[in-house]
Amino acid sequence: LAALPSLVQRGCLPSATSLYGAITDLGLAAGPAIAALALLFGGPEVILLANAITFAISAVVLARIDFGRAPSPAADADGGLTRSLLREARAAFPAIRRVSGLWAVLSASGAALFFGGLVNVAELPFITGDLSASEAVYSGAVALAGAGIVVGSLRGGIGGSIGTLRRNYIF
Numbered sequence: 001l002a003a004l005p006s007l008v009q010r011g012c013l014p015s016a017t018s019l020y021g022a023i024t025d026l027g028l029a030a031g032p033a034i035a036a037l038a039l040l041f042g043g044p045e046v047i048l049l050a051n052a053i054t055f056a057i058s059a060v061v062l063a064r065i066d067f068g069r070a071p072s073p074a075a076d077a078d079g080g081l082t083r084s085l086l087r088e089a090r091a092a093f094p095a096i097r098r099v100s101g102l103w104a105v106l107s108a109s110g111a112a113l114f115f116g117g118l119v120n121v122a123e124l125p126f127i128t129g130d131l132s133a134s135e136a137v138y139s140g141a142v143a144l145a146g147a148g149i150v151v152g153s154l155r156g157g158i159g160g161s162i163g164t165l166r167r168n169y170i171f
Contacts, residue, residue, distance in 0.1 A: 001017070001020055003065070004016050004017060004020060007065065018153055018154060018155075018158075019153075019154070021153035022150050022153035022154045024153075025146060025149040025150045025153050026146070026150050028146060028149075029142070029143060029145070029146020029147065029149065029150065030146070032139075032142070033139070033143065035047050036139075038050065101166075123138070123141070123142070124138060127141055
């Protein structure tokens with residue numbers, strides 16, 4: 001994801017980011033279903049082998065992509081010394097404050113990830129325990145949530161005016 005700006009034209013970046021997010025979300029939603037089907041025809045070894053093959057394919061594809069060049073140490077603001085990750089993080093806060101609306105986007109995204117993690121942990125015992133639903137109902141709920149996330153990610157790439165983008169982000 002961090003390499004997208006070096007791989008696509010600036011005007012295509014929102015669509016590329018949206019597509020990347022949708023593909024990632026689709027994988028997270030469909031992966032467990034595919035794994036469940038694979039378990040019907042073989043053991044966990046089959047899934048591990050398939051996972052290893054997909055990682056090998058990813059490694060070959062990623063090795064062929066030119067991600068651009070790393071900045072030279074001489075270009076660093078500290079007179080050629082590499083800055084620490086902590087110093088870079090501290091330097092980001094004033095930059096975030098300078099970009100109008102960025103703090104709101106980062107806060108909302110962070111809250112969504114936090115609460116998404118809570119839901120991820122609590123949804124299985126809630127659906128199967130408190131609601132007394134079957135594992136199949138739980139799987140359906142996860143699939144529907146994943147489909148909604150994929151649709152939302154794809155909708156984010158539509159673009160438009162700042163007002164439209166704000167409304168789409170909120171809804």
